[in-house]
Amino acid sequence: MNEWLTPGLTALVEAVVSKLCEGSSVVVRIPRLFPAGLESRVRTAARESGEMLKRIDPDEHSPARRLMSALDPDDPELSVEISTACLLDKPGLEGTVFWLRLTDVARTTPWLKFLDEVATLRRTHPGRLSPRLLLLLEEGALTCAVGRKVGIEVLDADAHLDFIDLLLVAMHRARMTCGSGIKSQLVGQTCSHLAIWDFGLLDRLLDEPMERLFQPDPVLMDYASELDWSPETTPDWTNGGLKTCDGAVRVHSGLAAIRGDSLDLASRVWSGQASVLMPILEMRRQEIVDAYRDILRACLPWKNLYEEWIQSPDDLELGEVDYLLSRSGIVSARVKAIKNARNELSHLRSLPPLKALSSEIVSRFAR
Numbered sequence: 001m002n003e004w005l006t007p008g009l010t011a012l013v014e015a016v017v018s019k020l021c022e023g024s025s026v027v028v029r030i031p032r033l034f035p036a037g038l039e040s041r042v043r044t045a046a047r048e049s050g051e052m053l054k055r056i057d058p059d060e061h062s063p064a065r066r067l068m069s070a071l072d073p074d075d076p077e078l079s080v081e082i083s084t085a086c087l088l089d090k091p092g093l094e095g096t097v098f099w100l101r102l103t104d105v106a107r108t109t110p111w112l113k114f115l116d117e118v119a120t121l122r123r124t125h126p127g128r129l130s131p132r133l134l135l136l137l138e139e140g141a142l143t144c145a146v147g148r149k150v151g152i153e154v155l156d157a158d159a160h161l162d163f164i165d166l167l168l169v170a171m172h173r174a175r176m177t178c179g180s181g182i183k184s185q186l187v188g189q190t191c192s193h194l195a196i197w198d199f200g201l202l203d204r205l206l207d208e209p210m211e212r213l214f215q216p217d218p219v220l221m222d223y224a225s226e227l228d229w230s231p232e233t234t235p236d237w238t239n240g241g242l243k244t245c246d247g248a249v250r251v252h253s254g255l256a257a258i259r260g261d262s263l264d265l266a267s268r269v270w271s272g273q274a275s276v277l278m279p280i281l282e283m284r285r286q287e288i289v290d291a292y293r294d295i296l297r298a299c300l301p302w303k304n305l306y307e308e309w310i311q312s313p314d315d316l317e318l319g320e321v322d323y324l325l326s327r328s329g330i331v332s333a334r335v336k337a338i339k340n341a342r343n344e345l346s347h348l349r350s351l352p353p354l355k356a357l358s359s360e361i362v363s364r365f366a367r
Helices: 007-021 038-048 063-071 105-124 139-143 163-178 182-195 199-206 210-214 217-226 253-258 262-291 293-298 318-327 333-346
Strands: 025-029 052-055 096-102 133-137 152-156 242-245 248-251
Touching: 007 025, 007 038, 007 152, 007 163, 025 105, 038 052, 038 096, 038 133, 063 096, 063 105, 096 105, 105 133, 105 139, 105 152, 163 182, 163 199, 182 199, 182 210, 182 262, 199 217, 210 217, 210 262, 217 253, 217 262, 248 253, 253 262, 262 293, 262 318, 262 333, 293 318, 318 333
Parallel strands: 025 133, 025 152, 052 096, 096 133
Antiparallel strands: 242 248
């Protein structure tokens, strides 16, 4: 599954094209580690809406002169001083959007000023045709302040990318690699909770065996080193080291690893495992209760450790089931294994691969 087919990134493309079709210029701020390919997706979607994207490479010339030259290299006005107003109603503006990729402050500043001038022209000459631009800001250009005005739409690409987008891709790719079943679910969920928003890291993790995936610190430290991160690197949304997810600020797993935050990484692995295994363990509990219902019913009512009277076998926890069965002379190794796995996860401890994929957990329970 291509990441650009996910809901969040699809919505980003739609938002860019929609604003361009409305006549606005669009500035998209793109942090490091964001998936590549926005311009090609926008170009395809814009073409379907009757718009054509024309690439401009910024140079030492003024933006107005650069656009006029792109429209017509032989335009006689190129021999004189050119202002932004000279571009009004120029042939070729209809149906054309100029796009630029900007990566530093020096190149970005004149183009942002030019956008302000175009926005002013749109307000003062509402019936005339003015240029539309798509500016993709990356790296050093992200430090530039962008004015939000009528006729200028500013979009943060990162804001459109959600955990669910990466999860959808992870589950699809895990299914292609591991086949259907619990293993693909465990791999997909664990990779997602570690990568969170970084599709590059997701691909790296999907290539790892489960033993390294459940103990990911070395893999993550290698990945962080490849990004030239160190323990002194300050996490920031521009460098891909920080993102707000579901209202919580999350640090990239690579930075967490290289800074020695093993507890945080262990929590992420646990979250991935628990999302898959806890529902399965609950199904095993219900199957155990059904298998021993008559014996358990004979033990009730019974007061548990919390001074609560249990009236129905369906309300018994796994530990309570194991205790009452043992008291009744029934010792089941499998019941104990399921109980122990549930206890580990309940205390925020993840399971090793052999235990997570054991038939004791995966298979239905029957006496």
